[in-house]
Amino acid sequence: MITDPVHRSDVLRHVARRATFGRSLGLLRSFPQEQSDPDVFYSGLARDTVELVGDLWEGAGGKTGAGGGGRAVGAVGAGAGGGGRLQGLTVLDVGGGPGYFSEAYAAEGARYVSVEPDVGEMAAAGITQAGSVRGSGMALPIRSDSVDVCISSNVAEHVPEPWTMAEEMCRVTRPGGVVVVSYTLWYGPFGGHEMGLTHYLGGDRARRMYERKHGHRPKNYYGESLFEVGCAEGLEWARSTRSADLLAAFPRYHPRWAWWLVRVPGVREALVSNLVLVLRAR
Template identity: 40%
Template sequence: MKDPSLRRSAALFRAFLHEQSDPDHCYALLARDAANQVEAWAGPLAGRLVVDVGGGSGWFTREFRRRGAEAYLFEPDAAELGARPVPGAVLADGYLLPLAEGRADVCFSSNVLEHVEDPATFLSELVRVTRPGGLIYLSFTNWLSPWGGHEWAPWHYLGAHRARARYQRRTGRPAKHTLGENLHAVHIGPTLRQVRARGDVEILVQRSRYWPFLASAVTRVPGLREFATWNLLLVLRRCP
């Protein structure tokens, strides 16, 4: 996979800046971008079974379906589905998906890992439902990245409690995320070691999801990667 272009990275960054005011544009663009990444490794999605785990209001699922995939959304939080959930969406815990083993051609999870308390169990479930030879697309925002605190970033560098208090003072409303409840400090180094220790997956891609140059190299430098990667993308193949 080639490094992302600077133009592509800039377009995504501009969309993120307007996420609150124009979420439709932001997430439609992100969904198209993610589907392009999946197809770079899995090939055309038409006729493939794609499982979108934790996909919220369904932007990714809709894009996969637009490309001809048989795509299903599994989301644990009814509020995240929105007022008009994607047809066929299922309320389901990512630790225990209502799917038979080896069912999916592609198991997709975008920016969910930092919101689960037990990443190892979550990853094991993604692997379980993926067929041998199938792909797992996993990306997450690591805690020490400039966006690690989500809506109260980058003030999380000064402490989560202080950052959340500042957010409430500035906006007049409580922050959506609370560290240790629905946001967790996930780091790149431990995550990579955890994945490499598994015997049931092979790492095909290890790179910054949005970085416009040296996207793979930056994830291989301990220390630096925790700050510079922003968002880690792993594409895994389930071993036979």
Template identity: 45%
Template sequence: MAASVRGSLDLFRAFLREQDEPDACYSLLARHSVDQVEEYGGSVAGLTVVDVGGGSGYFTEEFRRRGAHAYLFEPDVREIGGKPPDGTVVADGYLLPLGDGVADVTFSSNVLEHVADPQTFLSELARVTRPGGLVFVSFTNWLSPWGGHEWAPWHYLGAERARARYRRRTGRAPKHTLGENLFAVHIGPTLRQVRARDDVTVVAARSRYWPFLAGTIVRIPGVRELATWNLLLVLRRCHR
């Protein structure tokens, strides 16, 4: 499903119904995401997986269904909800309560755009991953159609204008505020920073949802900021 047109269309339809059918939406996204992990790293059965910022645990549960020893670390108790996976830990992604190199796979879905210091966050993901292990990070870049999250696509006209429009339309305050819990992360600078690191190497940088031309789009400056939609970085922890 990770590489199919039908799978991508199913995801987009699910995203449109996210507010009304969150369980169906995030369960499908979790299956799609673990498919991608297995595409690059093989079966996750028997592997230790650390899910950082995984909210209420859809990804953790899907990893466990496939035989992984998966553990959720989430900083916001409001995101965890009432029925988190067993063993869930409330913890900041900047400072995980884990030893060095304990994970075969470290996974983080749509968290990078919510942290003020992405490079420190990536350093922590790399630290807890064993040498040779994989780090999967995906994020919604600011200039993508969904970059403004619930107030997209009006973020193209400015964050404050978009937030004000959301409040007028819905009668409630938006969940995200630029510079507080949402940050303008761009693909070009992120790729340059990651490639300059000495603790990881880049296995793949591709659109998370596009089933074709996924890697090609990311190589085109300017176009990638709009067309990638959501960037998937697959990183391998260096031996050092």
């Protein structure tokens, strides 16, 4: 087991090249548009996510078309057309939402399947997507060892048992495949989502403050669809699971020079913002 996942240069070398201040600034500017202009927010995030997956697949030593997962779930997946770094691979997106990611993965040649528990969320953007399956991330309706890459992007903070979901992600990924768990930390500046920084006053209080100000419930309702999840617990799960080997951990939206924050207890909970755990399934 590795002791310093931040500095696994063989896994992160591709990601590091893109982890610039300009990229971080661009993503930061798009975050406030999640509710007001979801097309702008999610389209940009989809492109960045697919690039991230391609980088991690190459960094982990994956080979295009190496897996057999496409045969297991390919019947429901979005087609693997064209070329790209993920050509022929089956990618399972846990909590894929309203379909913004499908075209971005297809452009890289992947067979794309998403699992989403909320029918309303699946149809929110009015996007027709053939590869969506309704189901819970904590009990994935997918055959074991059937996908090459399994990713959850900003999902773990929305389920009551995030590490049950992470174990399920490892289960459905073939041995040698890549599992990517990326999630927002509660004590980071975006932990409260649309509730803003009021989450530092406590989740229940932040929820009540939002309701008084806006006259309706927040989309991400603390205690029901938004939970406190930290950096240390994610690292602890990733280092202790018997289902996969931890390859790397780093802050998703930070420039490369700030990746060291993951190694500092306490500080990382507030300043990492979004943690990425990269594992190779056993």
